[in-house]
Amino acid sequence: MSNGDSRRNVVIIGAGIIGCTTAYYLTRHPAFLQSKSTLTLIEASAHGAAQGASGKAGGLVAKWAYPKELVNVSFNEHVKLANEHNGKERWDWRFVSTGSWEGRGDSELSAGRSGTTLTREKSLEKTLGLDGGRKAKSNRKLKGLPDDLLWVKENLTQSYSSMAPEGATAQVHPYLFTTSMLDLAKEKGAEFKSGSVTAIIKSGVKVTGVEYVEAGQSTKTQTLAATDVIVCAGAWSPTLLPGLPIVGTRAHSVVIRTAPSAPIAPYVLFTEITGTGNGVVTPEIYARPDGTVYACGPGDDSPLPDNVDDVVVDTVACESLVKNVTAISEELRAGTVDVRQACFLPVSSVGGGPIVGEATKVAKGLFIATGHTCWGISNAPGTAKAMAELVMEGSIRCADLKKLHPSKFL
Template structure:
């Protein structure tokens, strides 16, 4: 289906004036959280276009940050469990209502983790492709900061805690949620399933066998176990690399339809969820489509502008914002200095700015974690629908943990996060380190002939909003201690997953005064920071 809804979005540089005399809600941020909030507001029974109006302010472009560059994995075992079950259900309901399978590539899929050894391949399989040298990537990728080692400084670490489901090692469910290598004490860790990103260096991680990983409330997560069927010979016949596997020796019996992975490299695998508990969307398409549906209400203005500050009335309550237009018009361009515009008639202001929230509210404990990703066009065009969390041994005591999500026409690959570069002013100014993207391709291509014979479509980076509170994994959803000022941010790597539930409860808060679809009391922004503190 054509994505013509993306091209039909209309932008303004100044308010249309339609909010005059109405219940006016201003949403700062046209990422997936802000868009879902606007969408569910327009679907709420108490919302009426003749009495309500919504203004969405976005600095550069819709889904310009993580909402357009994330992998789009959905899981019923994600966090926090206050909103995950609701959000997972809403994703399915939205797909059923709007044909999400065709419009934004919604589908159920299987999620596995696997451990593989590519150490012997580092250098051995390098060859020239398309006239370029495919030399091995060094343990520390070069970066703009010219870091001399892989060791993380205190400014490069993050307390991102993500509970994982109980892992299944072949046919046996391990007790607890942490699956350790009994020989080395090493724990599997992935970007979506690592409880604590202890190392955020630009390159592969040096693993200390003595490192302990503290999983957070993981006992509640028990996805379906996957049964192994079929004998090894039949499985090898399905694999594109069967002849190589047989030459190398016995292989671990991966699922039969996971035929785009070189099985002889895999040491072990485990199931994280089947089609009953995991799914995916294309985040960029999903965000744009829901925004187009919200704007069909004729009660939504989409303005391109960079928020400058919050506006307060005489009693100290939030009454609006000021912003600088960034939209190009026939009278002004982005190169022209433009005057600040005030919106001071709002009933509510919602900051759905992701990691940029703390630039407006300096006491807000949300920071940005940069994540690089690539999309690859497989040589076969498509591959079977799997999300794969990998733990690749690339050298003695060195591991690299990319994630791979098979989409309908490409494979999305993301790497570990870093805080080497400060959060830029806007999402379009995010620095993309080509070497880090090439490193992702270098290692995942060793696992798959479909990928090594394919080609990179996109190299990109974005910042995830991480809540820097040891006692909470986030996000923050609700009204701050300033009347009329709300926050919906800090979703970490589960923003796409939890956006529908966030939007729905935010709509209830804004129009009914309380969240009724989920208990979000533990996510109250007022518990974690003072929104009245100004720089």
């Protein structure tokens, strides 16, 4: 089936990284441009795009991410996007070293309070894609800290091992990447609307539009006609498509601004820290080019609020995170905590995922791109390219995504 020559009115629900990057690829698809199609991206937050996980993630882009079908397309697309749009300046793109660090925290050194979240802790599972998982590192040759990794304390280090060869891991600033994708899509005609979609409208077997409530107008429902609707609503996707096996896992993160006099070498560290009074803790720590360091903790079972703007930040969880990461680094301890935040990552409750494709069982013209777990930043370009091909050409050319088809999940 080819839909390349007909005019389309596409509505994307959700301006996270998946929605915004899909808008970017769609508005650059030749058939979209030729047919003078329209695209509206609608977002429930009153504060614009990237207010959820997509603005609050670490930003690692890795060849070890999963599923492979998406990684194979996405990594190269990240490189291309960065080259084409000066990602280095625009969204802090750079290649980065990743290492597994194990050691003791110095509780004398650390700032912040001990404590854990009240609900059960869950791993973000980012190291699952490594051969044999993270524990395989014990079989690898362990060595001392790299010469330029000066921002963790050598005397507290028990082991360090590199997790990926040079060129296999990179990073973006997730908020800047997502909002750049939106801005670039707008340059090609995409329209951004602030509102919350309340229902997907069908006529017979075909999608015809969405019902939404404009931001600030709490009850008045309006209609937006569409030939194609793409659900990119992250952890909120099941509120639009009941039965979709997606759940939200809340995770906290902090951003620490370091002193300009203490340059922080470009490393992402997956840590295992003991001795901070919090048991064994495993924060991920990301040096960023702007002089800040991002750190995130484990996930928990906190319930998903109705709107992304209502996510509750547990200050104890943030303080605990600060305590853990400052216990291994004088540079972090000397810094100031700029941001304490939380967000929900969308996870498939039946395993596998993400879910990417046309949900023909529900309606023709209804597409789903959600459930990217801990790898949505990495896998956004591949997902978006596939969605643009699917919507405009009727099939996906860039990858074989059969395993991710909505029929396997709904």
